[in-house]
């Protein structure tokens with residue numbers, strides 16, 4: 001996790017770095033720091049706390065350097081403290097480094113460097129980086145830019161783990177070296193300025209022309225030049241990529257929080273995601289894919305692998321894929337999948353869902369599936385992200401940048417895209433009833449309109465949130481696809497409101513968890529499947545009898561049976577009903593978090609993209 005920014009150009013670097021960091025804070029926010037090249041020294045300013053703290057450090061506004069690197073941290077090795085904050089320097093203060101990722105063999109390297117006379121001042125894995133660069137650099141007889149590059153390369157080849165690194169040196173005041181392996185880093189290009197960042201939105205205000213780096217590509221930057229090298233330091237050419245997102249899409253746009261803005265962006269995000277893929281009169285189109293009937297018929301299994309919210313979207317996707325295509329499909333948590341020796345061969349298709357495209361466990365699961373001979377298909381929201389570069393095929397949700405740590409619009413777009421994919425497969429396989437496919441397509445096309453309708457429940461939900469925000473426990477229940485939405489609703493509530501929440505298949509409640517139901521507990525029932533609604537209502541009655549407060553999200557006409565609140569949502573095909581039923585639950589979590597006075601967009605202990613295992 002962690003966010004890194006860099007600048008090399010003609011302007012003062014520090015304000016640009018601070019502004020970039022504040023946009024990356026969602027990646028981690030327990031400490032922050034910057035290093036710039038001043039006239040005759042390398043400045044380092046850092047402290048624990050948020051970027052706002054950093055910007056108040058005395059003297060930061062006096063920095064004149066036009067080259068600098070910066071970091072916002074999500075602590076892995078060593079508690080949040082000034083010493084553990086980045087940038088880190090080598091003992092001679094010749095090199096400054098910021099790092100996102102984990103150097104897994106740092107203990108070994110630390111021991112080696114200690115034996116060679118180096119001292120360590122922090123508990124971080126990162127501090128070995130500048131010292132190892134210094135160790136290799138000092139073996140060269142003369143100061144030379146190529147030797148600086150060679151030293152960085154040698155150090156990187158010693159590292160095990162993941163890293164995106166920016167290095168500056170007082171010996172080379174015109175240059176910066178950057179490299180990545182399994183951690184994100186992009187380069188924004190302008191004529192006489194170069195911007196670096198862990199992700200695109202942080203530097204969108206300056207450029208839309210980006211270079212995306214592959215693992216172990218070394219880059220030497222000056223203000224008006226970029227040189228790329230491969231792992232063996234052969235010069236390589238890279239293509240520039242124009243990014244379609246605009247700067248405005250990563251601003252708050254009048255909303256109090258990114259999360260609320262992103263909830264309200266869902267109609268447009270879904271429209272962008274389905275545009276050009278779905279129409280009533282034509283077959284579903286995925287230009288990026290070339291699956292044939294023969295190939296799809298040969299499949300013995302589909303795995304959908306992801307983490308957190310993306311995994312919940314995968315569960316909804318599994319339901320549609322199995323029902324429309326009749327191919328056995330499993331949805332699995334990436335961190336479990338990769339260690340459970342899954343049965344995979346060349347008749348398996350593995351689908352990986354990830355908003356960021358950078359989640360370490362999902363990337364590792366993808367690599368494993370490839371090794372075992374499966375075809376791999378990535379579904380992400382970020383073009384050029386690590387997952388898309390590993391996968392055989394990539395398709396995209398077009399949700400626009402998602403900044404709030406809690407995922408909202410990415411989830412609904414993932415559910416919709418999984419459904420489009422299932423239709424695409426079913427049409428090739430001719431495995432499903434035409435009428436069903438047509439009505440599902442029509443319901444998908446209607447989603448943006450229906451989401452707008454659901455968003456009208458904002459005030460009602462806000463009132464319910466006021467009644468609930470002091471409580472400590474909540475249960476989310478549903479059956480079938482509603483159970484997958486219950487999981488997502490429960491995750492949203494706990495991550496941003498810190499209320500303990502659990503999700504259960506409604507029928508499971510009486511097999512144990514009902515023992516916890518008493519006054520002061522809220523039970524939220526999701527009921528969108530006509531066939532199952534009566535059963536879930538019975539389960540809700542059981543909790544009302546035991547004193548629970550209840551909130552019902554439904555698209556069915558149900559009699560008032562003593563529920564505290566019923567939110568009616570429009571009817572739609574049950575395959576895609578989580579797209580509608582989750583919206584009141586996103587709003588509920590949002591308002592509870594607001595009533596509790598919490599930081600909605602940056603909940604404690606979390607970070608937006610989880611690039612560590």
Ligand code: F6R
Nearest residue numbers: 308309310354355356359406407
């Ligand atoms: C929860 C949330 C996380 C992510 C998970 C996977 O709101 O955002 O559970 O869904 O960390 O992240 P991606 O989709 O980037 O792989």
